[in-house]
Amino acid sequence: MACLAIMGEGTGEMPADRPDRHLPDMRFRALLGAQAWDQLPATVRTRFSKRLLPGRSVSYAGQVTTCTMHPLGWVLAQACRLIGAPLPLGRDLGVAAIVTVTEDGASGGQIWTRVYARARGFPQVIHSAKRFAGPTGLEEYLGAGFGIALKLEAGPRGIRFRSDHYFLALGKLRLRLPAWIGPGALSIDHEDQGEGGFAFTLKLRHPLLGELIRQVGHFHDQPAAQKEQLA
Numbered sequence: 001m002a003c004l005a006i007m008g009e010g011t012g013e014m015p016a017d018r019p020d021r022h023l024p025d026m027r028f029r030a031l032l033g034a035q036a037w038d039q040l041p042a043t044v045r046t047r048f049s050k051r052l053l054p055g056r057s058v059s060y061a062g063q064v065t066t067c068t069m070h071p072l073g074w075v076l077a078q079a080c081r082l083i084g085a086p087l088p089l090g091r092d093l094g095v096a097a098i099v100t101v102t103e104d105g106a107s108g109g110q111i112w113t114r115v116y117a118r119a120r121g122f123p124q125v126i127h128s129a130k131r132f133a134g135p136t137g138l139e140e141y142l143g144a145g146f147g148i149a150l151k152l153e154a155g156p157r158g159i160r161f162r163s164d165h166y167f168l169a170l171g172k173l174r175l176r177l178p179a180w181i182g183p184g185a186l187s188i189d190h191e192d193q194g195e196g197g198f199a200f201t202l203k204l205r206h207p208l209l210g211e212l213i214r215q216v217g218h219f220h221d222q223p224a225a226q227k228e229q230l231a
Contacts, residue, residue, distance in 0.1 A: 024049040024050075024051060025048075025049045025050060025051045025052070026049070027132050028048040028049065028152065028159070029045075029048075029049065030137075031132075031137050031138060031152045032152055032153075032154050032159075036153075036154035037154065039154060039156075040154055040158070040159065041157060041158070041192045043192050043196070043198075043221070044157075044158050044159060044190065044192050044198075047190075047198075047221070048159065048190075052101070052102070052103035052110075053103060054103050054104070054105025054106075055102065055103065055105060056102070056103055057100050057101060057102035057103070058100070058101055059098055059099065059100040059101075060098070060099050060100075060219040060220070060221070061096065061097070061098045061099075061219065061220075062096075062097055062098075062200075062217055062218045062219035062220060063094060063095060063096055063097055063217065063218065064088075064092065064093055064094070064095050064097050064116060064215065064216070064217050065093065065094070065216050065217065065218050066093070066214065066215065066216035067088055067090070067091045067092065067093060067213075067214070067215045067216075068091070068211075068213070068214045068215075069088075069091060069212065069213050069214075070209060070210070070211065070212045070213070072206075072209060072212060073087075073204065073211075073212030073213040076183055076204075076212060076213075077089050077213065082144065083142055083143040083144040083146050084126070084127060084128075084142055084143030084144070085124065085126060086126055086128060086142045086143070087204070087213060088116065088124070088202075088213065088215050089118075089124055090118060090119075090124075092116075092117075092118050092119045095116060095117040095118060095119065096115075096116075096117040096123075097114070097115065097116050097117070097217045097219070098114070098115040099112065099113070099114050099115075099200065099217075099219065100112070100113045100114075100115075104129060104131075107129065107131050108131070108132065109129055109130050109131035109132055109133075110129070110130045111127065111128075111129050111130075112127070112128050112129070112130060112140075113125065113126070113127050114126040127143075128140050128141060128142055128143075129141040130150075134149050135149060135164075136149045136150060136151050136164050137152075138150045138151070138152060138161075139167075140161075141169075145168050145169045145170055146166065146167070146168055146169075147166070147167050147168075147169060148163050148164075148165075148166055148167075148186065149163070149164040149165050149166075149167060150162065150163060150164060151163075151164050155189075155191075157191045157192050158189060158190045158191040158192050158198070159189070159190045160187055160188070160189050160190075161187065161188040161189075161190075162185070162186070162187045163182075163185055163186040163187070165177065165179070165182070166181070166182045166183075183204060183206065183212065184204055184205050184206035184207060184209075184212060185204070185205050185207075186202075186203070186204050187201075187202075187203050187205075188200070188201065188202050188203075189201040189203075193218070196220050196221035197218060197219065197220045197221070198218075198219055198220075198221075199216060199217070199218055199219075200216070200217045200218075200219060201214070201215070201216045201217075202214070202215045202216075
């Protein structure tokens with residue numbers, strides 16, 4: 001199982017000679033609130049409070065362990081190729097997966113890149129941008145102007161990103177899409193597994209059709225020894 005988090009030249013931590021390298025990133029804490037944040041496992045707080053310099057990144061590698069799709073979920077995923085293919089396109093299991101978070105200095109948010117190997121052909125690469133803006137304080141931009149307003153929730157073992165509504169941004173114009181147009185409720189869970197591991201679970205549930213897509217990947221933090229060598 002490829003469970004090694006990769007950090008090198010693009011490491012998300014500040015250089016050792018920077019006096020502010022130990023200052024935490026407080027944006028996710030502000031969205032959750034101090035009480036909910038303090039109840040999270042220490043490892044989760046560490047992952048979501050790494051201070052990144054603009055253009056620097058941190059990556060986690062692992063593999064896809066579960067991927068189920070309703071037939072209409074598969075059709076939806078293919079249709080979403082038009083806006084950058086933000087949903088998994090296939091059901092391959094045991095394939096390598098990498099999630100990279102890069103600080104976006106221009107917007108003050110983060111760019112998330114997910115790479116999923118496939119049994120045949122090139123890997124699927126998904127790009128999205130998380131911005132600390134909008135009515136919920138957090139939005140994810142997918143492509144072609146489409147985005148999701150997200151709410152952040154804390155659980156006993158991690159953090160959940162939950163869709164509040166979908167929208168279309170056309171220049172400065174922002175159109176909130178009616179619920180009946182959207183594909184359903186989206187949730188993404190980051191759940192700590194102990195010993196430096198965590199599960200990353202994406203679920204899309206339609207109010208009438210039930211669960212359309214469920215994908216689970218298992219990842220691991222970078223070992224301290226490698227971190228010292230690459231920082």
